[in-house]
Amino acid sequence: MRQADALPLTSEHRTLFLVQVKPYPLSGGVSLRNWQNINLLAQHGAVAIFSMAKGDSQPTSLPLKVDWQHFDLSAPSRPLWEKVQRRLWRLRSTGHARADWLYTQAAAEQLRRKIATYKPTLIIVEEIWLYRYLPILQQAGCPLILDNHNVEGDESRYQGVDAMTPQMLAKVRRIEENLIRAVDQVWLCSQTDVDCLQTLYPTGKTAAYVVPNGVNPDDYTPRDCLHAPVAEDLNTLIYLGRFSYYPNAEAASILINHIYPALQKNVGNCQLLLVGCDPTEEMLAAAQIDPHIIVTGAVEDVRPYLAQATMMVVPLQKGSGTRLKLLEAFAAKCPVISTGKGAEGLAVEDGKHLLLRDSSAAMVEAIQQLWQQPQIAQTLSEQAYERFLEYYSWSAIGQQIRHSLAQLSRS
Structure with a gap:
């Protein structure tokens, strides 16, 4: 020193x-x-x-x-x-x-x-x-x-x-x-x-x-002017990240190849938002094939996309630090399902502030549960918001x- x-x-x-x-x-x-x-x-x-x-x-x-x-x-x-x-x-x-x-x-x-x-x-x-x-x-x-x-x-x-x-x-x-x-x-x-x-x-x-x-909670207060150019009548999953970072690219691949297809088969009526710069070739190709997979590339403001999302899904397998994407979701009162790695370092509890699931199959089951029982999703998001204010505002x-x-x- x-x-x-x-x-x-x-x-x-x-x-x-x-x-x-x-x-x-x-x-x-x-x-x-x-x-x-x-x-x-x-x-x-x-x-x-x-x-x-x-x-x-x-x-x-x-x-x-x-x-x-x-x-x-x-x-x-x-x-x-x-x-x-x-x-x-x-x-x-x-x-x-x-x-x-x-x-x-x-x-x-x-x-x-x-x-x-x-x-x-x-x-x-x-x-x-x-x-x-x-x-x-x-x-x-x-x-x-x-x-x-x-x-x-x-x-x-x-x-x-x-x-x-x-x-x-x-x-x-x-x-x-x-x-x-x-x-x-x-x-x-x-x-x-x-x-x-x-x-x-x-x-x-x-x-x-x-x-x-952390983030400023005032920046995530719902506003009528926040609007993303995506369909509003679908159940919408969102993932935020810079996709040149390998753990984010891997998480996007899991969403594209495992979680999203299973949801389309079991439930239908859903779309996947992958929001952030440097999308991979796999992401761009998937978006070309399926119009309900939306790859935005770099955006000036992620908040309109968070406002449209019904859930943030974070199937991260690797990485370190704490995930601002989760904190942004908490601030926007968007329910979160994550792996343990994705929520690493955050003072959160499974079943109280979010759902922690470490396999694609378990994530799919949890997503379907929250879509079928929106009151549970609402309770999770409200308790996550209170935890966010206490620790991460x-x-x-x-x-x-x-x-x-x-x-x-x-x-």
């Missing part, structure tokens, strides 16, 4: 977020979590954002008064020596293709100037892949927090097409451990992730805190952030 100046929790408090996606518009779990933390830190003082990603920014589109500076990683063209360094990342003990793509000297210089003019009293870094900017961040002389959306060294994250060689996994763990040791706090999505982190890196002395994923998460910041101020 590094020794930085104590955090002043005063009107002069200034937080700088370093993130690898645009903070707005919201486009998935990463941006949802970043936007949550940006809004909650804005309650403690001024907030600035330094983002880096492909494409231009539109700072005027932010529905929050913050200082946003964006670096477009697609332009200008990088110097030749940077391109050569990126190609040789395997030769460095802490080299990584993703981290090297995110790092450029031009962005580093802009970040250095930003820190010099903004003078942050706290810096929050999104995930480990921005670790190459650490020397610049340390020059600020203020506390550093790593917001670790996932434990990247957790081997169970890498399955199927995302499988990682032992050598690459060792390198990722080296990067993660080095960064954890260099910051003052680590924020993680669940106690499961905290336990995993402390098991992987038992000698680390950096404090780890649970700052759960912004007000609840704000209390946990205040606790972690108070610990920083005492260090």
Whole structure:
């Protein structure tokens, strides 16, 4: 753990977020979590954002008064020596293709100037892949927090097409451990992730805190204007995700090949919504064959689709972290059926807040039960909403952030 100046929790408090996606518009779990933390830190003082990603920014589109500076990683063209360094990342003990793509000297210089003019009293870094900017961040002389959306060294994250060689996994763990040791706090999505982190890196002395994923309940209040271009007279299953992520693609495949066909055979009168960017070829082909399988691709707002859904089904088999898709369903009062893996890390109970089923056949049976007994579905969704407000609303998460910041101020 590094020794930085104590955090002043005063009107002069200034937080700088370093993130690898645009903070707005919201486009998935990463941006949802970043936007949550940006809004909650804005309650403690001024907030600035330094983002880096492909494409231009539109700072005027932010529905929050913050200082946003964006670096477009697609332009200008990088110097030749940077391109050569990126190609040789395997030769460095802490080299990584993703981290090297995110790092450029031009962005580093802009970040250095930003820190010099903004003078942050706290810096929050999104995930480990921005670790190459650490020397610049340390020059600020203020506390550093790593917001670790996932434990990247957790081997169970890498399955199927995302499988990682032992050598690459060792390198990722080296990067993660080095960064954890260099910051003052680590924020993680669940106690499961905290336990995993402390098991992987038992000698680390950096404090780890649970700052759960959550959403703002006000954003999911039913509105008449919310409408998705799908049939309204069918029982509608929904799954949300970025489908270039293998666990989401696998879950979509299970829905297409096992759960949805069984429901069409047993019940009929249903449709499947697969909402999110980077749909697989299998998903697109299925949508071509069956008009009741709707693959949206990237959408500006998932809430109209949630409003149309009668149920969220989450047949996840792999992955880590906590699933914002479930929390969005809870906030929208949409009943949820999930595998245990899909609900991992959430403080929920089977039969009270959702139904947990670990096989396709059991999921089909549970879906049919809720369609036949809508009062049970309504009770589940109402109790899930109350649990969401208690643990995963912004007000609840704000209390946990205040606790972690108070610990920083005492260090």
